[in-house]
Amino acid sequence: MMGERILPGSYFQYPPPGFPSVSPHRPSSIPTDLERVYIRGKGSVKDSVKEEKLKDKPGFEHLNEPLHVLVEAELPKDVINSRLDYVVAILENLLKPVDESLDNYKKQQLRELALLNGTLREESPRMSPTMSPSMSPFNGTGMKRANYFSQKPLI
Template sequence: MLQENGLLQRMGTFQGSSMGWHGTPGVPSSHAVKKVIRLDVPVDKFPNYNFVGRLLGPRGNSLKRVEATTQCRVYIRGRGSVKDSVKEEKLRDKPGCEHLNEPLHVLVEAELPAEIINSRLDQAVAILEDLLKPVDESLDYYKKQQLKELAMINGTLREESPQMSPSMSPFNTTGMKRAKTGL
C-alpha cells in the first residue's frame, strides 16, 4: 500500500513521487504498477509433502530472502496455510479469511515501476516454482541448508569432525550433526 497525496492507494497504476529518499528532491520515477500472480500448490498430488515448511524455512527466513531478493511480497493462502488446523477451522468463514475455503496456493504481489515489475515477478515465480517441486529428502540440498540454518539459530549446530560420530546421521552428506533432542 502506498500513501500518496493523502490518499491510500491499493490497486491500479499511479504516478510515482518526484521526491527521493527521505523527501529529498529526486528524479521522477516511472509509473508504479501493482500485479499479483497466483501459484497453486500441488497438495492433491503430494498430500504428505510439507510445502509450507519448505517455502517458509526456519523462522520464515527462506520466504523473507525471496522477498528481499525480488522486491515482491509472497503470501501463503488457502487450506493448510495456518499452522494450527483447529484455529484455521475457526477462522474459515471470518471476514478476510475467505481464502481458507480455497486449495493451498501462493500469491506473489509486486508494486514496482512498470519497466521492472515483470522481471521481478518472473524471478520470484521461478524461485517459488522450484521450491514447489517435491524432492526426496535424502537428495534435498535446500532442506539441508534450512536445517543447518535452524540449528545455527537454535545454537545446536556443532562443529564438523573428520571422523563419523554416533550422533551423525549416515544419510547426512554435509557432515552436519543432528541436534540434541533429549530423548
C-alpha cells in the same frame, strides 16, 4: 505498480517424501526484499479448529479457496512482471520433490535454522562422509591423548 502471481495448490495435494516445506519462519533463498510470499487457502492455518472460526471473518476469505501460494510485489511497471516471474520460477523449482540425500537447499535451510536457534553443531573436519561414527578419532576406540605422567623423564 502492484502485481501478484498465484501458484496453484496442486503442489500440495499429495506431497511425496522429501517434499520441501515452505514457511514464513524458515530462512530461504527467495529474494523477498521487495516481494511478499504468502501461503493461502484451506489448510494454510495449522490449527483446523482456528481455521474454521476464521474463514468467515473479514480478511480470511482466502480460507474458502483451495490451498495456493500468493506472491505479491510493488515495483516499477517496467520490472514487476519479470521480477514476479523470477520469484515464481524459484518457488516452482523449490517445490519439486528431490531425493533427501541430494537436497542441498534443505540442508542449507536446516543449518541456518540451527544457527538461529543456537543448536548448530559443526561436523569434525577429520570425519569423511565414508567414515563410520565408530571409527571417529574422537570416540573411545580412536586416537588417545598421550599420558605424560606415565612416561619416563627424558633426562
